[in-house]
Amino acid sequence: MVGTEWIEAEVLKAVPDATVEVIDLHGSGDHFHVRIISPSFDGMRPLQRQKQVLAVMKEHIPHPIHALDLKCMTPAQAETAGDTAFDPHGGGQGVHIRRLQKNKD
Numbered sequence: 001m002v003g004t005e006w007i008e009a010e011v012l013k014a015v016p017d018a019t020v021e022v023i024d025l026h027g028s029g030d031h032f033h034v035r036i037i038s039p040s041f042d043g044m045r046p047l048q049r050q051k052q053v054l055a056v057m058k059e060h061i062p063h064p065i066h067a068l069d070l071k072c073m074t075p076a077q078a079e080t081a082g083d084t085a086f087d088p089h090g091g092g093q094g095v096h097i098r099r100l101q102k103n104k105d
Contacts, residue, residue, distance in 0.1 A: 001029030002064050011036055014056040030066040037078045046072065 004022035011020045011034060018038040025031040034053075041049045049072035057068060073081060 007032055010056055014053045033069045036072045037075055041072055041074045
């Protein structure tokens with residue numbers, strides 16, 4: 001089982017200038033929604049963005065991470081994006097859930 005802070009640190013290895021938000025979807029430490037916002041994604045296709053992150057994360061899939069929902073976007077896209085996360089195992093069909101608000105100090 002891994003924690004959200006560990007996921008955030010691993011993602012920052014791939015995209016050092018990113019703002020990263022991680023949600024443990026089931027509280028089980030193996031299903032995560034990760035929202036990655038970076039100006040370096042500008043001009044990149046969505047799959048290119050995900051491949052950049054997966055290059056670092058792939059060694060951790062399927063263990064200890066079973067499911068990883070990546071939402072990679074530019075700051076401009078983040079301003080207009082909805083506040084839902086996709087749970088690939090939600091009820092067996094996949095379900096969108098409301099993202100948790102991360103406390104900002």
